Amino acid sequence: MPDTIFGKIIRGEIPCHKVYEDDRVLAFLDVFPLSPGHTLVIPKEAVATLDQLSDESAAAVGRVLPRICRAVMKATGTTAYNLLQNNGSSAHQAVFHVHFHIIPKADESHGLGIIWKAGKLDPSQGANLAQRIASAL
Ligand code: DGP
Numbered sequence: 001m002p003d004t005i006f007g008k009i010i011r012g013e014i015p016c017h018k019v020y021e022d023d024r025v026l027a028f029l030d031v032f033p034l035s036p037g038h039t040l041v042i043p044k045e046a047v048a049t050l051d052q053l054s055d056e057s058a059a060a061v062g063r064v065l066p067r068i069c070r071a072v073m074k075a076t077g078t079t080a081y082n083l084l085q086n087n088g089s090s091a092h093q094a095v096f097h098v099h100f101h102i103i104p105k106a107d108e109s110h111g112l113g114i115i116w117k118a119g120k121l122d123p124s125q126g127a128n129l130a131q132r133i134a135s136a137l
Helices: 005-010 055-076 123-136
Strands: 018-021 025-029 039-043 081-084 100-104
Touching (some): 018 055, 055 081
Antiparallel strands (some): 025 039, 081 100
8 A cells, every 4th residue: 555644654754643552553633633632543464445444453442442532522511522534635645644533513613514414315226225234244
């Protein structure tokens, strides 16, 4: 995979406002925050999208994510937040190294804005889709 800005941050070649680090995970403030405390949690494993991540890195990220969420909320005094994880440029991914956004939602004018164009699941299509996804696991 080509190197990314997050690879450089992991190696300490460019600075970041670090909030957490262990053998497999790094968390730091986003330089273009949607709200104060907007934090990025990344595996040190260099893969572009979540589906490519090893079980070991996924477990390491999953283990610390709730703890980092609690710390962000405590430090910013917020109780609501969004966890965002973009995969692919059409899904708004700009940096092609897996990352989770923790985005505090203090009020309507800060944080993540969501346009949620919900459809309605057709029962027979749903049964077919669920079966195909389950078979692909
Ligand atoms: P995404 O669209 O999900 O790929 O979000 C990438 C995020 O990375 C975006 O919110 C801005 C942030 N970002 C980009 N470059 C840097 C950087 O050099 N340092 C930090 N801390 N964040 C960065």
